[in-house]
Amino acid sequence: MSPHGETLTAPEAPTAATPAADVARAASRTGGPAGRRRGRWAPYLFVGPAGLLFLAFSLVPIVIAVALSFQDTATLGDGQWVGADNYRTMLSDPLLRTALLNTLVFTVGTVPTAMAIGLALAVALNRPLPGRGLLRALFFVPMVAAGVVVGVIMSWIFNPDYGVANNALRSVGLEGLPWLTSPRTAMVTLVLVVVWTRIGFCMVIYLGALQSIPSELREAAAIDGASRWQRFRRLTVPMLAPTTSILLILNVVFSLQAFDVIYVMTGGGPGFSTTVLIQYVFRSAFADARMGYAAALGLLLVLILLVFTLLRQRATKKAEELL
Amino acid sequence: MPTPVVPGRRPAARRLSRRSFLAVAGISVAGALAACSGAPTGTKHLRLSSWNIPLDLESYQALADEFVAAHPGTSVAVEVTTGQFHQWFITRLAADLAPDIIRITPQQIGRYAANGSLVDLTGAVPADYQDDWSKPFWAIGAKADGLFGVFQHTDNFITYYDKRVIEQIGVDVPQSLDEAWQWDEFLEIAGEAQKITGRYGFGYGWSGPETAYRWMPVVYQNGGAFLGEDGETPSMDTDAAVGALDFGRRWYADGLVSPANMSKSGGGAVGRDLFTTGQTGLLLDNPEAIAALDEARPDEWGTTYMIRNGGEASDLGGNALAVTRSSKHPELAAELVAFLTSRTNVAEFCRRGNWLPARSSLDAADIGYERHEATMQQFIDQAATIPLSMVRAQSGPYFSSLNSVFADYLDLCFLGELTPAECGAQMTEAMRSVTTR
Numbered sequence: 001m002s003p004h005g006e007t008l009t010a011p012e013a014p015t016a017a018t019p020a021a022d023v024a025r026a027a028s029r030t031g032g033p034a035g036r037r038r039g040r041w042a043p044y045l046f047v048g049p050a051g052l053l054f055l056a057f058s059l060v061p062i063v064i065a066v067a068l069s070f071q072d073t074a075t076l077g078d079g080q081w082v083g084a085d086n087y088r089t090m091l092s093d094p095l096l097r098t099a100l101l102n103t104l105v106f107t108v109g110t111v112p113t114a115m116a117i118g119l120a121l122a123v124a125l126n127r128p129l130p131g132r133g134l135l136r137a138l139f140f141v142p143m144v145a146a147g148v149v150v151g152v153i154m155s156w157i158f159n160p161d162y163g164v165a166n167n168a169l170r171s172v173g174l175e176g177l178p179w180l181t182s183p184r185t186a187m188v189t190l191v192l193v194v195v196w197t198r199i200g201f202c203m204v205i206y207l208g209a210l211q212s213i214p215s216e217l218r219e220a221a222a223i224d225g226a227s228r229w230q231r232f233r234r235l236t237v238p239m240l241a242p243t244t245s246i247l248l249i250l251n252v253v254f255s256l257q258a259f260d261v262i263y264v265m266t267g268g269g270p271g272f273s274t275t276v277l278i279q280y281v282f283r284s285a286f287a288d289a290r291m292g293y294a295a296a297l298g299l300l301l302v303l304i305l306l307v308f309t310l311l312r313q314r315a316t317k318k319a320e321e322l323l
Numbered sequence: 324m325p326t327p328v329v330p331g332r333r334p335a336a337r338r339l340s341r342r343s344f345l346a347v348a349g350i351s352v353a354g355a356l357a358a359c360s361g362a363p364t365g366t367k368h369l370r371l372s373s374w375n376i377p378l379d380l381e382s383y384q385a386l387a388d389e390f391v392a393a394h395p396g397t398s399v400a401v402e403v404t405t406g407q408f409h410q411w412f413i414t415r416l417a418a419d420l421a422p423d424i425i426r427i428t429p430q431q432i433g434r435y436a437a438n439g440s441l442v443d444l445t446g447a448v449p450a451d452y453q454d455d456w457s458k459p460f461w462a463i464g465a466k467a468d469g470l471f472g473v474f475q476h477t478d479n480f481i482t483y484y485d486k487r488v489i490e491q492i493g494v495d496v497p498q499s500l501d502e503a504w505q506w507d508e509f510l511e512i513a514g515e516a517q518k519i520t521g522r523y524g525f526g527y528g529w530s531g532p533e534t535a536y537r538w539m540p541v542v543y544q545n546g547g548a549f550l551g552e553d554g555e556t557p558s559m560d561t562d563a564a565v566g567a568l569d570f571g572r573r574w575y576a577d578g579l580v581s582p583a584n585m586s587k588s589g590g591g592a593v594g595r596d597l598f599t600t601g602q603t604g605l606l607l608d609n610p611e612a613i614a615a616l617d618e619a620r621p622d623e624w625g626t627t628y629m630i631r632n633g634g635e636a637s638d639l640g641g642n643a644l645a646v647t648r649s650s651k652h653p654e655l656a657a658e659l660v661a662f663l664t665s666r667t668n669v670a671e672f673c674r675r676g677n678w679l680p681a682r683s684s685l686d687a688a689d690i691g692y693e694r695h696e697a698t699m700q701q702f703i704d705q706a707a708t709i710p711l712s713m714v715r716a717q718s719g720p721y722f723s724s725l726n727s728v729f730a731d732y733l734d735l736c737f738l739g740e741l742t743p744a745e746c747g748a749q750m751t752e753a754m755r756s757v758t759t760r
Contacts, residue, residue, distance in 0.1 A: 162600065286407060
């Protein structure tokens, strides 16, 4: 008997009344030699379109970039082979050192902050609260806004003369700050803006992960006498480890690629105080017309990302083995 | 007769088999590709690309339509240059899809004239054209190995003032170029203006890091130069150049100019915003400020000539027209450039868009500006002070890179991170690393 109470019967064998052609067609559809041939090709056909796109828009450009990085070329294409000159130049380029340091400061400033605030918001908005849906949407909105739009609006908000930020400070009797006009505060202001755009993303990802933690575990821990903080520290945080790992990699990638907000808000200034690596790549390519050098810098960026991802993967694996 | 309906099947007319779908898709893609390929139709088609300024786009199209009417079998489409210029132009040149004619600034043209991206217009432009351009303006397109563009219109900097502020200070406004305020005089007036506005004395008309070069005239006013006479040797470490940097440093050290009003770290047209909102009494800016001032403070402002310090100089604004190497009809494109830069058409273009003519024989009355004719004449007079050596420096092959260096170090000097002497020395060193590449 089937679960539905019907009697199961063996599939009906082809009867003499069934035309032979139909049988052959059915066989070819299911497992005849032609069908098997087709079956062998099917996965490639499914993967084909995506593979072609990857080839055209990722693999070929990467190969061209590697080739370009060994050339001296002012525009795309017609360069001269210079061996490893571009890589040698990188070793003695003071602006590259500044850009790398700024990139490190920017990444360290944005990634943990955005993730910590995102997690705190996710925990807060995972409970029944009035207007919870609206709050979640509000925190997520900055992530959807275009970087250039955010940059322009934030430039107005942080303008020292007529910006909202300084007007708010002055209205409570405080001095206005040189948000974007001092080398000492510009990077901090950029970090603030980028964290604001990114906390919604971290919140949503953490929220999804929090909802997948079985409530029985928390209840059991509470019955065993664990405090709220202990439950969070010893239960929730470890359960969120895979999500944290993915978010960490994604956020680092976002920070290394952050271009539009910085380009619009400071142009890398004042001086070189907010010039980051991706901006230096753009400047080398289009302002300085050094396509070969820009390609070498771009590959350096890829290398940094690869090394970081591998280290992170290794660390996660070790942590899993220890558990 | 109606299509017979087979039980269990949808009517044939509404069914789309896989093969039919692929056939339809194939035909559509082929059609779309054919449409994109610009397959020969007998008509010679030109594309002209301009900045996204609606009035100018209309003017170009109207003039192009006249050209087409006189040249049967041709067509001209006006397009918009989008995004960051160098990125846009380099990628299109690489794909051989650049427009036939490009509107390009003097600061951008040098690189492309030097690397073979532009077509030599010598012979295509009437020989007598050169006589109606000043030497500096003709030098924008004319290089040692050919003519790579014709300067169509210009703009430069003069001094805008708040009538109420100047009245309170009680100072006479210069009425001619040789009465223009000297630096010390100007700083004194700016100091008084600052007391009246309670915020700042004056503003400067940068609008982003790529416009850092707008400060370069100050170096030339002091007898300095960005590049030496050969147009290649960095010379920002001379006494005159360092003196100019020191003058600029005082703007910020004395609080006369807002720190947000800086080429690189400032956010857009801050100087103009501060003047239109009454937070400065003076503004050094180009004619584009007129529209904003007319809207925000009609009849409350006046203009006089650009400041000077022994030497005279003003900003080199404006655009040239050039033919790109992607053009399939370079002779026709060159003919269109000559047509657009004829005396009548330069006058018409400037009248519609409130631009200054590149041709020397045109004055404000010839053009017939709808408003502010006296102010526009001041700008036209001021254009004569733009030095040839500055034009050569700015329209040279390295200028895009050098302008970034200029922006970097101006910031550092004005913010007090480097002394003017340190700035001059370090900027020169950084410039040298560009010119000796």
